[in-house]
Amino acid sequence: MAPDINETHDAQLRTWVPSxxxxxxxxxxxxxxxxxxxxxxxxxxVPCVAIGDSVxxxxxxxxxxxxxxxxxxxxxxxxxxxxxxxxxxxxxxASALRxxxxxxxxxxxxxxEALKACLSPRHEAHMLKPVDVRNFSDFFTSVNHARNxxxxxxxxxxxxxxxxxxxxAYHGRASTLVVxxxxxxxxxxxxxxxxxxxxxxxxxxxxxxxxxxxxxxGKGNALGERISLQDAPDHIFGxxxxxxxxxxxxxxxxxxxxxxxxxxxxISTLSPWVVTLExxxxxRIPAAPREAGAPELLSHLNDPKDRAxxxxxxxxxVRLLTPTMRAAGEAATLISQPQFKDQYxxxxxxxxxxxxxxxxxxxxxxxxxxxxxGPNSAELGCxxxxxxxxxxxxxxxxGESRGYLEDGDELIISAQATAPGCVSIGFGxxxxxxxxxxx
Amino acid sequence: MAPDINETHDAQLRTWVPSxxxxxxxxxxxxxxxxxxxxxxxxxxVPCVAIGDSVxxxxxxxxxxxxxxxxxxxxxxxxxxxxxxxxxxxxxxASALRxxxxxxxxxxxxxxEALKACLSPRHEAHMLKPVDVRNFSDFFTSVNHARNxxxxxxxxxxxxxxxxxxxxAYHGRASTLVVxxxxxxxxxxxxxxxxxxxxxxxxxxxxxxxxxxxxxxGKGNALGERISLQDAPDHIFGxxxxxxxxxxxxxxxxxxxxxxxxxxxxISTLSPWVVTLExxxxxRIPAAPREAGAPELLSHLNDPKDRAxxxxxxxxxVRLLTPTMRAAGEAATLISQPQFKDQYxxxxxxxxxxxxxxxxxxxxxxxxxxxxxGPNSAELGCxxxxxxxxxxxxxxxxGESRGYLEDGDELIISAQATAPGCVSIGFGxxxxxxxxxxx
Numbered sequence: 062m063a064p065d066i067n068e069t070h071d072a073q074l075r076t077w078v079p080s081x082x083x084x085x086x087x088x089x090x091x092x093x094x095x096x097x098x099x100x101x102x103x104x105x106x107v108p109c110v111a112i113g114d115s116v117x118x119x120x121x122x123x124x125x126x127x128x129x130x131x132x133x134x135x136x137x138x139x140x141x142x143x144x145x146x147x148x149x150x151x152x153x154x155a156s157a158l159r160x161x162x163x164x165x166x167x168x169x170x171x172x173x174e175a176l177k178a179c180l181s182p183r184h185e186a187h188m189l190k191p192v193d194v195r196n197f198s199d200f201f202t203s204v205n206h207a208r209n210x211x212x213x214x215x216x217x218x219x220x221x222x223x224x225x226x227x228x229x230a231y232h233g234r235a236s237t238l239v240v241x242x243x244x245x246x247x248x249x250x251x252x253x254x255x256x257x258x259x260x261x262x263x264x265x266x267x268x269x270x271x272x273x274x275x276x277x278x279g280k281g282n283a284l285g286e287r288i289s290l291q292d293a294p295d296h297i298f299g300x301x302x303x304x305x306x307x308x309x310x311x312x313x314x315x316x317x318x319x320x321x322x323x324x325x326x327x328i329s330t331l332s333p334w335v336v337t338l339e340x341x342x343x344x345r346i347p348a349a350p351r352e353a354g355a356p357e358l359l360s361h362l363n364d365p366k367d368r369a370x371x372x373x374x375x376x377x378x379v380r381l382l383t384p385t386m387r388a389a390g391e392a393a394t395l396i397s398q399p400q401f402k403d404q405y406x407x408x409x410x411x412x413x414x415x416x417x418x419x420x421x422x423x424x425x426x427x428x429x430x431x432x433x434x435g436p437n438s439a440e441l442g443c444x445x446x447x448x449x450x451x452x453x454x455x456x457x458x459x460g461e462s463r464g465y466l467e468d469g470d471e472l473i474i475s476a477q478a479t480a481p482g483c484v485s486i487g488f489g490x491x492x493x494x495x496x497x498x499x500x
Numbered sequence: 501m502a503p504d505i506n507e508t509h510d511a512q513l514r515t516w517v518p519s520x521x522x523x524x525x526x527x528x529x530x531x532x533x534x535x536x537x538x539x540x541x542x543x544x545x546v547p548c549v550a551i552g553d554s555v556x557x558x559x560x561x562x563x564x565x566x567x568x569x570x571x572x573x574x575x576x577x578x579x580x581x582x583x584x585x586x587x588x589x590x591x592x593x594a595s596a597l598r599x600x601x602x603x604x605x606x607x608x609x610x611x612x613e614a615l616k617a618c619l620s621p622r623h624e625a626h627m628l629k630p631v632d633v634r635n636f637s638d639f640f641t642s643v644n645h646a647r648n649x650x651x652x653x654x655x656x657x658x659x660x661x662x663x664x665x666x667x668x669a670y671h672g673r674a675s676t677l678v679v680x681x682x683x684x685x686x687x688x689x690x691x692x693x694x695x696x697x698x699x700x701x702x703x704x705x706x707x708x709x710x711x712x713x714x715x716x717x718g719k720g721n722a723l724g725e726r727i728s729l730q731d732a733p734d735h736i737f738g739x740x741x742x743x744x745x746x747x748x749x750x751x752x753x754x755x756x757x758x759x760x761x762x763x764x765x766x767i768s769t770l771s772p773w774v775v776t777l778e779x780x781x782x783x784r785i786p787a788a789p790r791e792a793g794a795p796e797l798l799s800h801l802n803d804p805k806d807r808a809x810x811x812x813x814x815x816x817x818v819r820l821l822t823p824t825m826r827a828a829g830e831a832a833t834l835i836s837q838p839q840f841k842d843q844y845x846x847x848x849x850x851x852x853x854x855x856x857x858x859x860x861x862x863x864x865x866x867x868x869x870x871x872x873x874g875p876n877s878a879e880l881g882c883x884x885x886x887x888x889x890x891x892x893x894x895x896x897x898x899g900e901s902r903g904y905l906e907d908g909d910e911l912i913i914s915a916q917a918t919a920p921g922c923v924s925i926g927f928g929x930x931x932x933x934x935x936x937x938x939x
Contacts, residue, residue, distance in 0.1 A: 195634055196675050201758055211757075221756040226699045227690050231758040232671035232765070236635050236860045237723060246724050248857035251666050251798065260665045262798045262856070284676060284767070285685050285938065311857065317660040318650075319640055319670035320759020326671070326859040328723070359690065359701045417701070418687035418750065419938075420765040421675045499724065499858075 064156060064339035069093070069163040072484050076166045077173045080113035082184060087477065087487020088113055091343075093162050094334035094489070095299070097142045099187040102179075106142030106189050111334055111489070112166050116186040121179035122165070127172040132161035143193045144335060148279045148298040149424040152339075155279075155298070159339055188333035190240040191301075192277055192425045197233040198415055199273075199305060199325070199429040202406035204352065206434040209446040225355040227362070228406035228414050233305070233429065234326035241302075241332050241491045247468060247498040248327040250311035260314060264498030267309035267451055267465045270472045271432040272379050272399050272442035275303035275331055276408045278426040285419040290364040293409035294338065296422070300408075302332035302377075302474050302491040303429050309445055309465065329429075332491040336478075340486060344478040346372040348407050361417060362410050371407030375488075376400055377433060377476045379442070383461055384469035393473050394458055399433040399442045401476075468497045503595060503778035508532070508602040511923050515605045516612045519552035521623060526916065526926020527552055530782075532601050533773035533928070534738070536581045538626040541618075545581030545628050550773055550928070551605050555625040560618035561604070566611040571600035582632045583774060587718045587737040588863040591778075594718075594737070598778055627772035629679040630740075631716055631864045636672040637854055638712075638744060638764070638868040641845035643791065645873040648885040664794040666801070667845035667853050672744070672868065673765035680771050680930045684745075686907060686937040687766040691749035703937030704747035706890055707905045710871040711818050711838050711881035711913050714742035714770055715847045717865040724858040729803040732848035733777065735861070739847075741771035741816075741913050741930040742868050748884055748904065768868075771930040775917075779925060783917040785811040787846050800856060801849050810846030814927075815839055816872060816915045818881070822900055823908035832912050833897055838872040838881045840915075907936045 069091065076090040088094070088111040100107040100118045107120040119136045122128050128136060135158040138146035147155060165172050201207060204224065211219030223229060239245075247264045254261055279298030282288050288296055305325060312324030348371040351358070364371075377400070380393035406414075411428050432442040441447045444465055447455055451464035466472070476488040508530065515529040527533070527550040539546040539557045546559040558575045561567050567575060574597040577585035586594060604611050640646060643663065650658030662668060678684075686703045693700055718737030721727050727735050744764060751763030787810040790797070803810075816839070819832035845853075850867050871881040880886045883904055886894055890903035905911070915927040 196673065198761075222697075223699070223753055223756060227754065229754065229756075229758055230761050232673055232761065234635065234671055234859060235674075236862050236865070239723070246858060249726070250857050258661070259795060260662070260798065262800055284678070287688070308857070314662055315666065315668065316757070316759070317662060317668075318755070318759070319668055320755070320757070322637075322669050322671065323853070323857040323859065327857040356698060359699065361701055414762070418689050418704075418747070418762040418766040419685060420673060420762065423675050426675070 064152065064342050066342045069159055070343050072482060074163065075168050076113055077168050077170060078113040078115050078166060078180065082114045084487065085113050086485065087489060089484050089486060090163060090166050091484045092336065092340050092486035093159055094336045094340065095144050095191065096333045096335065097144060097189045097191040099189065101181055108136060108139045108142055108144055108147065110162055111183060114183055115180040116183050117176065118179045118181065122176060125175045125179055127165050127176050128161050131157035144191050145193050145425040148277065152295065155337065156339060159337065188240060190238065190331065191333060191335055194235050194238050194425055194427045195423055196426040197235045197238060197429070198230050199233040199431060200228050200230040200411050201431040202228050202404050202411065203432055203434045204405040205403060205436055206432040206442060206446065209434060209441065213450045225352065226359065228411050231320045233329065237326055238329050238331055238427065241330055243330060244494045244496050245328045246496050248308050249498055250308055250323055252310035252314045265308035265310055268495055269307045269309050269444045269465055271305040271307055272377050272397070272474050273303040273305050273433060274375065274401060274430045275301040276411065276428040276430065277301070277335055278422045278424060281423045282416055282421055284421040287419060288413055288416040290362060290367050290409055290413045293412045296412060297338050297408060299335040299337040300341070301335055302476050302488050304330040304472065304474055304491045304493060305429055306330065306493065330491045330493045332489045334489040336486065336488050341373060341478055343483045344374045344480050345370040346374045346402060348372045349403055349405050362413060367407055367409050371409050372404070373401050373478065374480050375476050375478050377474060380473040381463065382471040382473065383457065385461055386459055391459060393471070396455060397439060397441055397447060399440050400435045401433055403435045404430060404433060466495050468495055470495050503591065503781050505781045508598055509782050511921060513602065514607050515552055516607050516609060517552040517554050517605060517619065521553045523926065524552050525924065526928060528923050528925060529602060529605050530923045531775065531779050531925035532598055533775045533779065534583050534630065535772045535774065536583060536628045536630040538628065540620055547575060547578045547581055547583055547586065549601055550622060553622055554619040555622050556615070557618045557620065561615060564614045564618055566604050566615050567600050570596035583630050584632050584864040587716065591734065594776065595778060598776065627679060629677065629770065630772060630774055633674050633677050633864055633866045634862055635865040636674045636677060637669050638672040638870060639667050639669040639850050640870040641667050641843050641850065642871055642873045643844040644842060644875055645871040645881060645885065648873060648880065652889045664791065665798065667850050670759045672768065676765055677768050677770055677866065680769055682769060683933045683935050684767045685935050687747050688937055689747055689750035689762055691753045699753060704749055705904065706748035707934055708746045708748050708883045709911045710744040710746055711816050711836070712742040712744050712872060713814065713840060713869045714740040715850065715867040715869065716740070716774055717861045717863060720862045721855055721860055723860040726858060727852055727855040729801060729806050729848055729852045732851045735851060736777050736847060738774040738776040739780070740774055741915050741927050743769040743911060743913055743930045743932060744868055745769065745932065769930045769932045771928045773928040775925065775927055780812060780917055782922045783813045783919050784809040785813045785841060787811045788842055788844050801852060806846055806848050810848050812840050812917065813919050814915050814917050816913060819912040820902070821910040821912065822896065824900055825898055830898065835894060836878060836880055836886060838879050839874045840872055842874045843869060843872060905934050907934055909934050
């Protein structure tokens with residue numbers, strides 16, 4: 062059963078942990094996202110939770126006697142601090158941990174004094190990749206993104222015939238998933254220069270970002286078994302921001318006939334926090350409506366509960382900081398605000414489709430939603446769409462312009478879940494900076 | 501430096517281990533491929549080596565005092581029996597182990613009596629997947645396969661423009677790689693029935709095999725680094741047979757625009773033995789010639805040594821055993837004999853291309869060559885080519901015919917390296933059987 066609304070979601074709850082930082086609104090006591098950081102106490106990677114301005118060292122909290130029973134067992138399961146073993150536990154264990162954390166972090170907590178020594182300033186925390194991801198599948202579930210990217214090459218027929226019948230996807234590269242803050246060299250690659258028929262091997266001239274939601278698998282399935290749409294929520298642990306950086310010139314040249322490969326595998330950036338499906342219970346909304354004329358959903362991808370609650374009310378913000386802006390001490394500029402509510406396929410449909418052929422998924426596997434693009438020009442999730450393939454540059458407030466990313470450019474994606482009457486919760490940030498290519 | 505010919509390749513060497521089984525010719529002392537099996541002594545997965553009719557338990561051989569120094573350390577490194585830690589060691593360590601094994605298994609060995617208790621009958625050995633593969637990339641490096649498969653959809657323009665300039669590839673699914681002998685249910689999936697525009701979700705009607713060579717990465721590279729073609733042999737540990745089973749109907753429907761996904765991820769079958777690059781030193785041959793009119797290789801994919809020695813002289817055999825044949829006690833029938841010498845891109849070019857954008861590869865990563873098809877009709881590596889997409893069925897000796905695979909069909913792929921004046925060495929077998937779909 063998917064987690065329902067319970068006392069941890071109560072909008073009246075407040076924490077005793079200070080919340081004064083600009084982004085503290087992302088980490089109220091209703092959120093409690095998990096991460097993995099270098100504990101200043103032990104010097105080792107340990108699981109942690111974000112709360113207000115702080116990071117709570119979960120191992121230290123157990124040692125301090127603030128967590129016990131199933132909650133302590135869940136923390137103890139995390140070898141090398143990876144969240145995988147916590148994610149593999151039955152939902153009740155993770156729920157027990159969340160409930161315990163909620164209680165000990167509330168204003169009326171009786172262990173707040175003991176816990177203070179387990180907190181670290183969040184903005185100084187050395188965050189690590191939280192999950193040991195063995196398999197990464199990247200989907201293509203925004204009809205706006207599919208139509209916009211299709212139009213660039215096939216203006217008369219932008220959507221492929223399969224789009225309305227299945228969440229299209231391909232396998233991504235797990236070895237190059239990194240945590241927010243990792244810088245990377247502009248990738249070298251093979252591509253056709255404009256107007257040429259002779260490929261070159263050069264630094265990519267079309268490095269793009271893709272604003273996506275990452276979906277973490279909790280409980281896996283055995284090879285040969287399928288996960289039904291009804292059961293899919295039981296197998297999803299949580300979510301993070303995913304920036305699936307892309308080299309569009311490499312992608313154009315390499316993709317026939319097997320799809321993207323090196324255009325995507327140079328790096329993909331995850332935010333450090335895993336916002337649980339349980340934390341998002343108040344933000345579940347109806348799936349996006351089917352488009353007029355779309356064929357009926359095949360029955361294994363159709364479920365009334367998924368239609369009613371398979372969507373998520375998430376607002377993304379994409380900001381760009383150029384070297385010129387950085388030198389001038391300016392803040393990053395907002396370049397897009399994709400809305401997840403427009404996503405055409407739900408996260409649960411993605412997982413059901415992924416396993417519909419008997420494919421095994423493992424705890425910690427990551428599914429990317431693909432670029433999140435809304436119907437409006439201010440809601441496009443990549444530069445290829447924002448600039449029509451680099452041809453119509455976007456103007457920045459300081460007079461600069463961008464087609465694709467330039468060396469030194471930094472991209473910052475954040476996301477917030479919102480719903481009427483609820484305390485909004487955030488996902489933290491996924492940031493990354495493009496450095497000069499290593500020739 | 502890639503391993504060169506040394507005393508372990510001497511064609512005069514003979515082992516004291518009996519070699520009477522029909523396939524014993526695959527495992528002479530010149531081969532010494534590594535595997536992982538359930539040791540009858542310890543009951544645990546341990547690394548092992550195939551020799552004649554037997555499997556040598558490497559852990560037992562160390563305990564018996566037959567292996568010491570670097571050789572013993574290499575064995576001790578294999579946690580849970582996985583070969584990964586052996587593969588990650590410097591080439592000298594694996595070479596030291598090979599040399600020690602060669603010496604203790606020769607006719608003049610002084611430890612043969614002590615080693616007898618470390619042997620198990622090979623045909624009774626419970627073999628496991630030998631390598632913990634975290635990332636699997638599947639390539640498309642046969643020009644014959646590319647042209648034959650392209651012709652089915654684009655008779656006038658079968659090869660895409662990029663084929664001659666790079667080894668095309670996509671990411672495969674690591675979680676569904678299994679060891680030879682694993683049976684599997686026919687995958688369910690979404691596809692368009694012939695002549696229909698409305699997809700169905702049904703058992704695939706076009707289950708195919710793909711005869712491939714699997715390439716195991718030894719030493720990896722750091723994210724952002726590239727592996728040059730000159731250095732690529734230093735990063736390849738060994739090879740195995742890979743059957744990349746495919747559901748052609750699912751593949752046709754799902755692949756636009758991101759390539760194959762569920763058509764491949766239901767299962768892929770590896771042979772249990774890893775034949776080392778060192779063992780294959782005598783079988784290295786020139787890379788296949790470039791086709792007339794092909795553009796020049798870009799410099800990072802061009803190296804005189806790779807042109808001179810980047811190919812491998814391997815002969816594959818693909819056999820089919822139907823339920824009718826099995827019931828009649830008949831042997832599997834040979835349906836194809838692909839030759840690896842025709843492969844258009846070398847294994848080393850594959851690895852160099854894979855990392856050319858800075859993508860990190862990890863020890864134990866697997867690269868598949870893609871279907872191995874020769875220029876002749878008896879050398880085609882999948883049923884799609886052998887039957888022109890299922891339209892021209894192949895006739896079997898017992899009067900049966902096949903378009904794609906039927907329930908109960910078993911596929912057996914074997915491979916042998918041959919060279920004049922050399923003792924031929926084999927790869928064992930990759931077998932798998934298609935069972936009825938689980939509706």
